[in-house]
Amino acid sequence: MDFLNAQPLPGGQVLVEMSPNVGQCLYTIAGELLTALETGYRGRRRLRNEDLFPDAYLLIREARAFRERHGAAMRESVTAAVRAVVRGWTGATAFTLDAAWQRAWIITFGHAQVLYLRNPRWRDRRAWARLPVSQRDYTLEWLAHAQDDVALACAVSLCEPPVSGT
Numbered sequence: 001m002d003f004l005n006a007q008p009l010p011g012g013q014v015l016v017e018m019s020p021n022v023g024q025c026l027y028t029i030a031g032e033l034l035t036a037l038e039t040g041y042r043g044r045r046r047l048r049n050e051d052l053f054p055d056a057y058l059l060i061r062e063a064r065a066f067r068e069r070h071g072a073a074m075r076e077s078v079t080a081a082v083r084a085v086v087r088g089w090t091g092a093t094a095f096t097l098d099a100a101w102q103r104a105w106i107i108t109f110g111h112a113q114v115l116y117l118r119n120p121r122w123r124d125r126r127a128w129a130r131l132p133v134s135q136r137d138y139t140l141e142w143l144a145h146a147q148d149d150v151a152l153a154c155a156v157s158l159c160e161p162p163v164s165g166t
Contacts, residue, residue, distance in 0.1 A: 004146055006097075006153040014097045014153040016105075026109070026146055027091035029139070033112045034086045037079040042115050049075060051114050081107035102154050109147040116140050 004018040004026075018026070036042040049071035055063035067074075081104040088104075089095070097105055116136045 004142075004149060006149040008153045008156045009096065012099055012154075014102055014150055015094070016097060016150065017094045020093050022142065023091050023093045025139075025142070027086075027089065029112050029115065029143065030082060030086050030089070030108050033108065033115060034079070034082045036115060037075065037082060047114070051117075052078065052111060078107055078111050082111070097150065102150060105150050106147050106154075109143050109150075113140055113143045116143070 002019050002022050004016070004022050006014050006016045009015050032042075036047045040047055049067045050064075053067060053071065053074055056066040057063045084101075084104045085108045088101070116139050
């Protein structure tokens, strides 16, 4: 059975557990993302800042200017997070994430989705509006789950009981 579960631990840490095949796949994808970031290519296509970062402004011209000003710094921040995951994680199926690793994990698997999208996800509503039917769709679902499950575990405080209606 394929699975990935993340649960909060005391001290703000998160325990991540997954099946061996999920661990191997996620580790491989993280390595492919690092290669794409370092070479500037995903396969034969360029990995552009427009693919990695959503539009910061409504007007395309202003969004382009924003990426020209900040794209290199944003890209280096993402590359550093992905590099930390690839070099610090061996593909183990159970491990604990501290706050820095949580951030790197969420950044890595959020941005890894770009390897499987034809258009940026904020422009391609069809990618999320249907059930998965292809291998690419299933991979996107797993990447979103890997990011979301850790993010949800990070958001849960073990010290405070859940409040109804919030």
